[in-house]
Structures are given as structure tokens and as C-alpha cells.
Amino acid sequence: MMILVTGASAGLGLATADALARDGQQVVLHARRPDRLTDRAVAERMHAxxxxxxxxxxAVLDVARQANDLGRFDAVIHNAGVIDGPVTAVNVIAPYLLMASLAPPARSIVLSSGMHRSGSSDLDRAFAGRGDYSTSKLLVTTLAMWLADNTDTLSHAVDPGWVPTRMGGRGAPDSLEDGHRTQEWLATADAGSIDPVTGGYWYHRQARAPHPAATDPAFQVRLVERLAEVTGVELRR
Known part of the structure; x- marks a missing residue:
């Protein structure tokens, strides 16, 4: 399988990409810059x-162009994220643009967070540059649920837990290994072994209920329409 993992120079993304490559998958690793990927051995295990x-x-559109040149992906793991700074741009707009610009993959997995439950459904605030991390994770979870309901791509959102990465901090209580195993499973397992087969919100391979807004069709539509307006790019069904 050919699998794209975004934001994979460190932390969960790197662990995910490396585990998939060691498992024999053709992994395409995305990083912000070449100097962010410091482990040469990991880089050599990647397909691209x-x-x-x-x-x-x-830059997102350029990444999509580069990715499309490699062919259609079996799975895309939207791992890239920031906890402060341009949270809406990186955590929401970038996944949307990739979803809209890549040849539709068989599967799509976005990284959410348990913090999405305290996010706001105020789209005006989020897209006026006043969004916060929790809200960005609510919105990207909603985007994953819309994709599941409206396209042929099998789409899921994953809460990896509070894990000891650069973002999570050394004292984070959850397991880094458990934090990346769910998205690997969703990307590679036989679809018949995944229940629900699409539209799941997962924590350590257990399906859970997300924030009610994420599964509200009216809110999903408002979000996707706002993203199309903001980016000038339509995500087609």
C-alpha cells in the first residue's frame, strides 16, 4: 500500500511513518523542510x-501536486498539526486542501484530540484568525465525518491521547506507541475488520462518540462551504 503521512519529521507522525515502512508499506513522508528530518536511516526507509x-x-497545493505525481494513495494520514500559532491554517485548512487536491485516496485518517470536545462551533471566530487548538480539532473531526458521509473515501478521526512528544511534553501520561497504532491499523487493516467501516472517531482502536457538532450534517455543510469560500477550492463529492 502507498500511504502519505503529513507532519512526519518527529513525534507521532515520524513514529507512524517509520512503523508503516518497517511493516513493508510504501510510505511517503511529508515534512515542513528537509532539515526537520534528521534521522537519515528513517528517510532511507521511505518510498518518497x-x-x-x-x-x-x-505550499499545500504544491505538496498535493508532488503527491499526485506519485500516483493514487491507498491512505492519507493527516497528522500535521500545531498547538498554537496558525492553528486553523495547519490543522483545518491544510487537510481540507489536501483532500480537495489529491486524487481521492481509498482511506483518509485525521488526527483529532480529546480536546476537540471543548472546541467552539463559531466558524466566524475560527476563520478570523482567533481560532484555538481545541476548535481546530473539532473542525477537522467534523471534516472527517463529512468526508465519510459524502464520498467513497473511508474516513476516520483518531484521538491519539496525550503522548510524550514535543507538542505533548515529556510528562504526558499516555503511551507514544499506543498513540500511533490506531491510525496504522485504520490505514492498512481489512476494511471488514473495522467497525464502523467509515465515520469512526477512535481512541486506542476503540470507537467513541465525538462532539455532537462533528456529526451534525448541517454543521458539516456549513464548515465545508466556509472552507471552499476561504480557499477558493471546492471539495467535490
Whole structure:
């Protein structure tokens, strides 16, 4: 299988990409810049490397162009994320643009967070540059649920837990290994062994209920329409 993992120079993304490559998958690793990927041995295990700053829509579109040149992906794991700074741009707009610009993959997995439950459904605030991390994770979870309901791509959202990465901090209580195993499973397992087969919100391979807004069809539509307006790119069904 050919699998794209975004934001994979460190932390969960790197662990995910490396585990998949060691399992024999053709992994395409995305990082912001070449100097962010410091482990040469990991880089050599990858099928291909892509670089681009996902905070910039033009760079996201360039990453999509590079990815499409490699062919259609079996799975895309939207791992890239920031906890402060341009959270809406990186955590929401970038996944949307990739979903809209890539040849539709068989499967799509976005990284959510348990913090999405305290996010706001105020789209005006989020897209006026006043979004926060929790809200960005609510929105990207909603986007994953819309994709599941409206396209042929099998789409899921994963809460990896609070894990000891650069973002999570050394004192984070959850397991880093458990934090990346669910998205690997969703990307590679036989679809018949995954229940629900699409539209799941997962924590350590257990399906859970997300924030009610994420599964509200009216809110899903409002979000996708706002993203199309903001980016000038339509995500087709």
C-alpha cells in the first residue's frame, strides 16, 4: 500500500511513518523542510519525501501536486498539526486542501484530540484568525465525518491521547506507541475488520462518540462551504 503521512519529521507522525515502512508499506513522508528530518536511516526507509509548509495554502497545493505525481494513495494520514500559532491554517485548512487536491485516496485518517470536545462551533471566530487548538480539532473531526458521509473515501478521526512528544511534553501520561497504532491499523487493516467501516472517531482502536457538532450534517455543510469560500477550492463529492 502507498500511504502519505503529513507532519512526519518527529513525534507521532515520524513514529507512524517509520512503523508503516518497517511493516513493508510504501510510505511517503511529508515534512515542513528537509532539515526537520534528521534521522537519515528513517528517510532511507521511505518510498518518497515531500516538503512544504502547510501553514501556506500555496505550499499545500504544491505538496498535493508532488503527491499526485506519485500516483493514487491507498491512505492519507493527516497528522500535521500545531498547538498554537496558525492553528486553523495547519490543522483545518491544510487537510481540507489536501483532500480537495489529491486524487481521492481509498482511506483518509485525521488526527483529532480529546480536546476537540471543548472546541467552539463559531466558524466566524475560527476563520478570523482567533481560532484555538481545541476548535481546530473539532473542525477537522467534523471534516472527517463529512468526508465519510459524502464520498467513497473511508474516513476516520483518531484521538491519539496525550503522548510524550514535543507538542505533548515529556510528562504526558499516555503511551507514544499506543498513540500511533490506531491510525496504522485504520490505514492498512481489512476494511471488514473495522467497525464502523467509515465515520469512526477512535481512541486506542476503540470507537467513541465525538462532539455532537462533528456529526451534525448541517454543521458539516456549513464548515465545508466556509472552507471552499476561504480557499477558493471546492471539495467535490
Amino acid at each position: 519525501l515531500l516538503f512544504g509548509d502547510l501553514a501556506a495554502p500555496s
